[in-house]
Amino acid sequence: MADPTHDDAPIRFETHPSRYRHWKLDFPATYGGRVARLAMDVQEDGGLRPGYPMKLNSYDLGVDIELADAISRVRFEHPEVRALVVTSAKDRIFCSGANIYMLGSSTHTFKVNFCKYTNETRLYLEELSALSGVPVLCAVNGTASGGGYELALACDEILLQDDGSTAVSLPEAPLLAVLPGTGGLTRVTDKRKVRRDLADVFSTLAEGVRGKRAVDWRLVDESASRSKFEAALKARVEAMVARSPRSATGEGLALPPVSVTRTGDVSAYKHVLLQVDRGRRVAELTMRGPEGDPRAALTAEHWSVEAWRELDDALLDLRFNHPTVGLVVLHTVGDIEAVRAFDRSLVERARSEWLAREVLLLQKRVLKRLDLTARSLFALVEPASCFAGSMLELALAADRVFMIDAASTHVALSVVNFGAFPMSNGLTRLESRFLYDPSVVTRLKDEAGLMDAGDALKAGLVTFTPDEMDWDDEVRVAIEERTSLSPDAMTGMEANLRFAGPETMETKIFGRLSAWQNWIFQRPNAVGAAGALTMYGQPGRPVFDYRRT
Amino acid sequence: MSSVVNDTRIPNNVDLSSDKKLQRALEEWQPNFIKWWGAMGPEGFQQDDVFLRTAISVDHEGWANFDYVRMPEYRWGIFLADPVADRTIGFGDEMGKPAWQQVPGEHRNTLRRLIVTQGDTEPASVEQQRLLGQTCPSLYDLRNLFQVNVEEGRHLWAMVYLLHSHFGRDGREEAEGLLERRSGDPDKPRILGTFNEPCPEWLSFFMFTFFTDRDGKYQLLALAESAFDPLSRTTRFMLTEEAHHMFVGETGILRVVQRSAELAKLDPNGDVRKQGGIDLPTLQKYLNFWFSSSVDLFGGEVSSNAASFFASGLKGRAKEAGHEDHVALHGTYRMVTPEGGALVERDVALRSAMNEVLRDEYVGDCQRGVDKWNRAIAEKGVDFELKIPSRRFNRNVGLYAGMRFNPAGELITEEAWQAQSGQWLPSEADRAYVLSLMTKPVYEPGKMAHWIAPPKQGIKGRPVDFEYVRHDAR
Secondary structure: OOOOOOOOOOOOOOOOHHHOOOEEEEOOHHHOOOEEEEEEOOOOOOOOOOOOOOOOOEEOHHHHHHHHHHHHHHHHHOOOOOEEEEEEOOOEEEEOEEOHHHHHOOOHHHHHHHHHHHHHHHHHHHHHHHHHOOOEEEEEOEEEEOHHHHHHHOOOEEEEEOOOOOEEEOOHHHHHOOOOOOOHHHHHHHOOOOOHHHHHHHOOOOOOEEHHHHHHOOOOOEEEOHHHHHHHHHHHHHHHHHHOOOOOOOOOOOOOOOOEEEEOOEEEEOOEEEEEEOOOOEEEEEEEOOOOOOOOOOOOOOHHHHHHHHHHHHHHHHHHHOOOOOEEEEEEEOOHHHHHHHHHHHHHHHOOOHHHHHHHHHHHHHHHHHHOOOOEEEEEEOOOOOOEHHHHHHHHHOOEEEEOEOOOOOEEOOHHHHOOOOOOOOOOHHHHHOOOOOHHHHHHOOOOOOEOHHHHHHHOOOOEOOEHHHHHHHHHHHHHHHHHOOHHHHHHHHHHHHOOOOOOHHHHHHHHHHHHHHHHHHOHHHHOOOOHHHHOOOOOOOOOOOOOO | OOOOEOOOOOOEOOOHHHOHHHHHHHHHHHHHHHHHHHHHOOOOOOOOEEEEEEOOOOOOOOOOEEEEEEHHHOOOOEOOOOOOOOOEOOOOOOOOOEOEOOOOHHHHHHHHHHHHHHHHHHHHHHHHOOOHHHHOOOHHHHHHHHHHHHHHHHHHHHHHHHHHHHOHHHHHHHHHHHHHOOOOOOOOOOOOHHHHOOOOOHHHHHHHHHHHHHHHHHHHHHHHOOOEHHHHHHHHHHHHHHHHHHHHHHHHHHHHHHHHHHHHHHOOOOOOOOOOOOOHHHHHHHHHHHHHHHHHOOOOOOOHHHHHHHHOOOOOOOOHHHOOOOOOOOOEEEEEEEEOOEEEEEEEEHHHHHHHHHHHHHHHHHHHHHHHHHHHHHHOOOOOOOOOOOOOOOOOOOOOOOOEEOOOOOEEOHHHHHHHHHHHOOOHHHHHHHHHOOOOOOOOOOOOOOOOOOOOOOOOOOOOOOOOEEHHHO
């Protein structure tokens, strides 16, 4: 059986519209270039790994990597765009969701990481609308099942072709004995606010719901016959363009490939260094702080852009290509004041420059990616480090922060710590950290200076502050202890502790993915010898253990 | 059994009057059906007396009762083949257990889908053929067309009965949907592609009844094996009627072929077109088109749906009893599969290959008909052989879709396809030529259009020149 995770070639996340195999990104002249159109046209033989033909616009990680890239291009390279249309270039099929044979032949680890990545991408779509002012319309011009409907759910509006056969469906439970892994159930009730009993019927009806009933049940916003579909689409798109608050103008920022040199288990980017120690199952992730003039033009080489894109790439590399690494040690190197200057400058420019706003959002997304990385995170604050402002967020994202109690070792806050980078739960990392007393956060706003280990410990920003004598041993013991614990228990525990406070649709999606969906994905009723996922496409039929848990 | 009630609004042998709710539901559907028939049934002949066969019961005497009837007054009824006592499931994982008299909840949606898909083809073909009467080659053929049409209408009734009696509100909605979709309408097309193809002239009609209705026959044979007994009984009775449709196609093409051979002999250069006939190379192109379009209807060569239908007992193989292994869990099926730009033979789990198993039987059955045509050609001393193309040729569904194959089944390039497909499929000019032969109807009893030979005999002992349709009666 083909195993996407055990192929020798590592998975890479770099792509470009000119190299897309499964999507076509264009800007129809009808709308004067103000609308981006993203059409899915999955190449059957274009799977990331061999062994599973991707029929009927079913997708694998490779398809989603292109989708994520396209969303990013619209943000950065196309400031003129005021609305996005997601549709299918194939006749009679919009998208049939994640490829079942790909899932069936993947390891559990891969499946979970795949689902998580697709979830992040769907959230990027929603963020594109909510924070970049580009509303998204899903033109469902053929059947949308499973992940296909989940993609539609991530758009602001869904227009469904009403031709007697085009349906939306979530057939995971009745067909495969698993749950929709990309937020389907959560968005049905929490976003589209489908009544729970109707959602229950919908989620057990493999063939899905069509036409008017899909509208009545709130599963889609509108249904239109084939001959009226284009007109309905145009009306909605034009309304979206008219209400788009995006005011971006001028040239976009072209995003070149992130440059990296990989030697063995060391990946050296310009600002980021990832060193993997397979024996110890530990990775050292070092991010270098900025240098130079923060007011320099926001090009792809500007630290605020480049360093964070590199960090994003390194995190994905870790997730997909280094599954046994249990602990990531976070380091920073650089000048604290330079970080704060870059933060301040970016926030100021964001008041008037769309690109600066996009860069802040990029940093926000990368930090969320870190929050959602299921590895233990220890931050080490050392003499040369620059955990300040945006880079302090790395430490605040970590499960523990160790700060050496030594002269010239500091942490510092900046304006970005107080609202620029909310987590999935809607709170800043500081607010999540000090849930017990919100006034702590208010008081920290006055902490303009450098904080040494004593200050930081008192302020609750760090966990332990060993002195130079104890540092090496304390850190070594902590790492060894952590990596000896059960990886499953740590994943669950960390996910619980990182996202304290209120639930949002986002936290529910990820929480339910890592709890219910993953649990069901591991159960014999799905993946056992006679489980539904195992038997899919096989001559036999699934056999269930009917005891409820 | 077979106690048929003919004096109610809906003739039936299912004791409809004992189930008032069902009776009411069907009586509410009936006017909509008649409305649909009026709008989409044969245009221009609704007031004519037509010499039709009407099923009035399911026994040997009753299912073929001939008389003049005006089509809107045709007695569309509900007939199920007699039950088999203590029938058990004949294949799949549930083999040997009692057949289901009620729909098991587990299979409700799937069965409904199967029935709706089958049911959708019945009105679709009536719609495809609604204008053909206006260019009929003879009254004999006109009558055969209408016979096919009213029986497709009855088959729709058969499926609607199942939907109404076993599938609750959803079933009733689907029954309405069957009257709302329209063949070829881009807004509400019929479910299967072939049933949206235009059928604008009689050569296509004969091809359709030969090739496409024959798919219907094999689908019905497979459904006749179903563990869901009402579906099995319904489809078993439908098969008795379906045979006539195949007869219309087979003898229709045979007569075109005969005429073509005659005209070839008449012309000094053997130019059939010059003599106003349909030349055999053109006929071959139509054959290629309708065969390839019809084999698509069997679905993908490797199909998880087919496997699951078989496993759960919903749909078997044609004449399942003739097969040895009815569980088919461990068997394999060898098929030619495109891989990396070449064709290789590969073993596929037998259950996943059930569509292909059914297609095999279908292709064999088609070949028997084509052999008869070839014998007729040879008898006339013409040197031409009609050939069924490879089933890989011109496919839009399954393993071979999206690739190009010549009629011999060899993989060819897109360029080669573009250069040669005009020799294999009817061109616009071919279609225009065939249409040009069929611009006027022939209403004179016994007379045939120039391009078709008369049939060997008439219907139910009547002569060929019998007035099968009283077209001037109105």
